[in-house]
Structure formats: structure tokens, C-alpha cells
Amino acid sequence: MPLEYSMKILQIAGVTYIHSMKRRNFLKSSALLAISPSLANASGHINSVTLEENLAALNKQPEETAAAMNEEWDKIAMQYDISSDFINLENGYCSMLPVPVLESFVQKTKDLNRKLTWFMRREMETERQAVKNNLADIAGVPSSEIALVRNTTEGLNIVIHGIDLKAGDEIILSKQDYGSMVEAFEQKAKRTGTVNKYINIPLAPSNKQAIIDAYAKAITPKTKLILVTHIINITGQIMPVREICDMAHAKGIEVIVDGAHSFGLLDFRINDLDCDYFATSLHKWFGAPIGAGLLYMKTSKIAKVWPLLGDTGKDRNSMEKFEHLGTNPPAVYLSVRAALDFNLLMGIKLKEERLRYLKNYWVDKVKDIPKVKILTPATDQSCAIATFAIDGMPPAEIEQLLLNQHRILTVAINNDEVKGVRVTPHVFTSVAHLDKLTEAIRGFVEGKFGPIPAPGTKPPAPAPARNSKGKKK
Numbered sequence: 001m002p003l004e005y006s007m008k009i010l011q012i013a014g015v016t017y018i019h020s021m022k023r024r025n026f027l028k029s030s031a032l033l034a035i036s037p038s039l040a041n042a043s044g045h046i047n048s049v050t051l052e053e054n055l056a057a058l059n060k061q062p063e064e065t066a067a068a069m070n071e072e073w074d075k076i077a078m079q080y081d082i083s084s085d086f087i088n089l090e091n092g093y094c095s096m097l098p099v100p101v102l103e104s105f106v107q108k109t110k111d112l113n114r115k116l117t118w119f120m121r122r123e124m125e126t127e128r129q130a131v132k133n134n135l136a137d138i139a140g141v142p143s144s145e146i147a148l149v150r151n152t153t154e155g156l157n158i159v160i161h162g163i164d165l166k167a168g169d170e171i172i173l174s175k176q177d178y179g180s181m182v183e184a185f186e187q188k189a190k191r192t193g194t195v196n197k198y199i200n201i202p203l204a205p206s207n208k209q210a211i212i213d214a215y216a217k218a219i220t221p222k223t224k225l226i227l228v229t230h231i232i233n234i235t236g237q238i239m240p241v242r243e244i245c246d247m248a249h250a251k252g253i254e255v256i257v258d259g260a261h262s263f264g265l266l267d268f269r270i271n272d273l274d275c276d277y278f279a280t281s282l283h284k285w286f287g288a289p290i291g292a293g294l295l296y297m298k299t300s301k302i303a304k305v306w307p308l309l310g311d312t313g314k315d316r317n318s319m320e321k322f323e324h325l326g327t328n329p330p331a332v333y334l335s336v337r338a339a340l341d342f343n344l345l346m347g348i349k350l351k352e353e354r355l356r357y358l359k360n361y362w363v364d365k366v367k368d369i370p371k372v373k374i375l376t377p378a379t380d381q382s383c384a385i386a387t388f389a390i391d392g393m394p395p396a397e398i399e400q401l402l403l404n405q406h407r408i409l410t411v412a413i414n415n416d417e418v419k420g421v422r423v424t425p426h427v428f429t430s431v432a433h434l435d436k437l438t439e440a441i442r443g444f445v446e447g448k449f450g451p452i453p454a455p456g457t458k459p460p461a462p463a464p465a466r467n468s469k470g471k472k473k
């Protein structure tokens with residue numbers, strides 16, 4: 001079916017893109033894009049094929065169809081230097097850098113080492129601003145509303161501790177929110193007397209309304225703030241953020257969004273959410289180097305939030321007051337531009353659909369096995385992340401067995417409300433990898449596993465890599 005294109009010109013990193021609003025195509029109009037290095041993956045194969053070439057067949061199909069073209073995705077995997085020692089299904093922690101982004105990071109580090117103070121004193125501010133402009137473009141917000149920070153934890157702590165609340169003011173959050181944010185609010189409560197009210201988010205609800213109602217019911221005349229995690233890291237639940245913001249704003253309540261897992265994974269813009277505050281880690285699904293994060297605030301909120309690290313020099317209406325972090329590694333945020341290029345070329349919508357396809361692929365294979373429980377809602381309420389449990393098997397034991405006996409890396413979740421094993425594939429994950437996971441899960445249910453390793457047991461050393469003739473490499 002022919003697709004209609006609604007074109008928009010985007011200026012990113014000095015490159016003009018023609019952006020199809022319906023499709024992921026970004027047609028480069030200059031030859032500046034650094035996405036075509038020679039790539040050597042784990043098998044030592046040198047890939048001089050560009051991401052654009054790898055994407056060619058996928059780009060001819062609607063995203064939903066392209067998401068299921070497994071052989072084409074094996075080509076995309078060539079853009080990553082994947083370890084052959086283990087199957088990584090724990091990509092929710094951090095995202096591996098695609099090789100072009102890694103090369104940009106290494107190059108920027110070398111360039112900086114050469115220029116160092118010259119760069120810091122004469123070029124850094126312009127470069128930081130350029131990165132912020134680029135990020136603001138894809139986030140759909142003015143660059144004056146974003147600050148470059150180091151991660152979600154920092155971004156959200158700036159808001160949590162920077163907002164003046166008085167004793168008795170109430171904050172609504174949930175025990176499924178990320179531990180560091182819960183702790184930050186607990187500390188604030190101890191220091192200032194604010195009151196944290198925890199709601200129960202229903203597990204794998206059949207519709208969003210049950211979630212919105214859970215927040216609405218907890219509101220009292222003292223409620224000042226709601227924390228919402230856009231994608232809950234322990235279940236993969238995508239939260240109805242816009243609806244929660246609309247409901248809260250109608251009652252004069254502000255909303256802070258923990259976007260650690262959503263930015264760079266879901267096809268949305270921050271302004272779609274109409275939230276008051278949002279922070280994300282660009283080293284997660286966005287695929288930038290570790291230590292890159294973004295904090296967003298509505299213009300009308302900036303002046304009232306105190307910076308976490310003392311600053312009186314900057315205008316209190318400027319997001320720059322939150323960027324006063326001391327000397328930190330510029331190559332990290334400079335490489336955000338390469339990550340951004342990579343995302344734009346692939347298209348976030350395509351990435352989202354592929355990761356949803358992979359999640360559904362393994363979940364569908366195990367969900368009807370007796371004793372297996374899926375703690376993640378279906379299709380549009382989840383994407384890359386899903387969590388399963390097996391009746392009678394502690395999650396930590398499953399995690400250990402997957403690692404020791406199948407060399408599959410996952411993570412056990414032991415939260416008050418959620419106990420299971422989280423699985424997060426990435427765009428370089430093949431369905432063959434997921435077949436190994438589903439066979440292992442079926443085997444566990446059928447009692448096919450060796451001795452259960454003691455907690456904390458180290459996995460055996462990986463088998464030496466062999467070439468096609470079975471000889472050690």
C-alpha cells in the first residue's frame with residue numbers, strides 16, 4: 001500500500017533532513033552524516049555496509065510489517081559489536097552503542113584530549129547548545145526548556161528536591177516507581193514533612209482506565225504532585241501519562257514523569273504528554289554513551305525550582321542553572337549527536353515496533369505454558385520490556401539457571417508487588433536468541449535443569465569461540 005508522506009525539514013547536527021511524519025525516512029541532503037564507518041562485529045566480520053543500506057528493505061514496508069522481517073534485522077545487528085559470550089536479554093539497564101556512535105565517542109575523546117582547555121573555554125558552550133537544540137527538535141519542545149544532565153536519577157532529583165513543598169503537602173507515587181525516586185521522596189518527607197501516598201498500580205490491567213482511576217482516587221485537597229513512571233521498569237507497563245496529566249492538571253496538581261525507558265523507545269514527543277517535568281537517560285534506549293541525560297521543565301515552572309548544586313550566577317528562569325555540575329566528560333554529550341543521527345535514520349517508530357514484535361514473540365511462546373505467568377500487559381500497553389514468573393521457582397534461581405546453563409543474561413525482580421524475571425531484547429536480538437530463552441523456560445517447567453547453583457555462583461567461563469571447522473579461534 002503506498003504511503004503518504006508529509007515532509008518536514010529538520011536541521012540536525014548541521015545536516016538537513018527531510019522528515020516523513022508518517023514514515024521513518026529521513027532523507028539526508030548533505031553527505032555529512034557519519035553513519036558509515038567500517039564495522040567489525042563480534043564474529044570479526046567487517047561490515048562496510050551503512051545503516052541506510054541495512055534499512056533499505058525495511059523502509060519499503062510499513063513499520064508493522066518491517067518489524068517482523070527477521071532476516072533484515074540480522075543485517076541491522078551488524079551495526080552493533082555484539083558479544084558472542086552470552087545472549088544479552090538485559091538491555092533495559094543500558095543500551096549498547098551502535099558502532100558508529102561508539103566510533104564517534106572514541107573520536108571525540110581523542111579530539112578533546114588534544115584540545116582540552118581550548119575546547120572547554122572556547123567551544124564547549126556552543127557545542128552543548130547545539131546538542132540541546134538537536135534534542136529539543138526531536139523532543140518537540142523549545143531548547144530553553146531542556147537541560148543536559150547525567151541521567152534520569154539526577155534529572156528527577158533536581159525536581160524532587162528543588163520544589164518547595166511544605167509539611168503536610170501530599171505526593172502520589174507507587175511502589176512500582178523506580179527505587180531511587182521513591183527514596184528521594186522518602187528523604188524529602190523526612191526533611192520537610194511532606195507526605196508520600198502510595199497507590200497500587202494494577203498488574204497487567206486490561207485497560208488504562210484502571211490506572212488513571214488509581215491516581216484519581218488518591219487525590220485529596222493536599223495533593224501537590226504526582227510521580228508517574230512512563231514505562232515501569234519492572235513490568236514494562238506503559239503508563240497513560242497524558243491522561244494522568246490531564247486529570248491532575250484539572251485539579252491544579254503538577255506531574256513529574258520518569259521517562260528513563262520511554263525516550264528513544266516509544267514514538268512520542270515530550271510535548272505530547274503535557275507533563276510539567278520529565279527526565280530521561282539517553283544511555284538507555286536512545287543509545288548514547290553512559291552519562292547522558294535530559295531534563296525537561298515547562299517554562300512556567302523553571303523559576304520556582306532550586307538547582308540541586310548551588311547556583312546563583314545563572315538566570316533563575318534559565319534551565320542552565322541545572323547544568324552547573326562541575327567538570328564532566330564532554331565527549332559523552334558530544335556523542336549524543338551521533339546517537340541522534342542513528343535514531344533518526346532508523347526511525348523511532350520502526351524501533352518501537354521491532355521491539356514490541358520481539359517482546360510479543362517470546363511472550364506468545366511461553367504464556368500458555370502451565371505455571372508460567374506473564375506480569376506484563378499485552379501489545380499497546382507494553383513494548384520492549386516484559387517480565388515472567390514460574391510458579392514455585394524463585395526469580396533469582398531462574399536468573400541464575402538461565403545464565404549458568406544457557407548463558408542468557410536477564411535480571412530477577414524482587415519488588416514488593418512484582419516478583420519475576422525481566423527480559424529486555426534490543427534491535428540486535430535475533431529470534432533465534434529468543435527461541436533459546438523460550439526453550440529454557442519450557443525446560444524449567446518440565447524440570448529439565450541441572451543442579452541449582454548456589455546464590456551468587458559465578459557463571460562458567462564462556463566456551464572458546466570456534467570457527468566453522470570447529471577449531472578454536
Ligand SMILES: Cc1ncc(COP(=O)(O)O)c(C=O)c1O
Pocket residue numbers: 092093151152153154177178180229231232233258260261281
Ligand atoms: C524507571 C527508571 N527510572 C530511573 C532509572 C534510573 O536511571 P539512571 O540510573 O540512568 O539514572 C531507571 C534505571 O534503570 C529506571 O528503570
